[in-house]
Amino acid sequence: MKKTNFLVQAALIGAIYAVMTIAFAPISYGQIQVRISEALTVLPAFTPAAIPGLFVGCIIANIYGGNGMVDIVFGSLATLLAAFLSYKMPKKWLVPLPPVIVNGIVVGFILNYLYQLPLFITMAWVALGQMIACYVLGYPLLLGLEKYKDRIFKV
Template sequence: MTNKSKKLALVGLVAASYAVITIVFGVISYGPIQFRISEILMFLPLFGKEYIIGLTMGCFIANIAGGLGLADMIFGTLATLISCILVYYTPKFIKNEKLSLFVASLWPTIVNALIIGWELYKFFGLPFALSAFQVGFGEFVVITIVGLPVFKMVNNKYGNRIKIFNSK
């Protein structure tokens, strides 16, 4: 299997994983207060930019199944794409490993709070500030409170690959 084939398979696996996890936990994955367990995967772009594509595709698929329509397919996916890009570039600008991971965990919270908060306001008539707070809260809990310690634990168990990020 060529390197390109491996990357393509990996992108598909990540997309499928994100979509399936989101859909399986659908009752808490959609709406003003969302706890998308699949968002823990948002640390993957730290390992390579191919994960940006996989996560973005997975989000798009999950948002098709989510029932919130075209707006969520566009803006929800855009929020994931922007978050992934910011996560990917964070260690390139912040060389302190702990700070870099913490900041990377905050990007999805900030971006989703603003974009999804706006989406819920614009297309569903919900108050922007409340929607942004609720979405941000769910993202923060899943990614920073739960996901960051899980990521650190898995990373430490499998060879502390975080150091690789700062050397790229």
């Protein structure tokens, strides 16, 4: 039963991430991006199933995004690393930080490589978009889910 719950949670999180990213495609891709779906990167604080869920959701979203294998592989691995680090954060207010830092660096490099955009400016824009998604949207989500975590995230 625990494995089934884990798989269902991971699948749901992945599907929601992919759908949200694609639904908001105009602001989900590019040098200046705010992936609304990145608000979900707080979910590893509640369930380890969010780690593979976010990873698979990001793979699907990046396939749709059209930036090719570099983004599909390295962008998705950045999300995997950020989700794992969020899971390990000792304090609630730190949970959204890994996606800001990891994606700012990795996606900044990816966009620099693909489009020859200025590296540090691109990193800063991506990190700013991540701050909006993870702290302005994700942190209130984390605080709101805190009340219901035992009912929602049983594993």
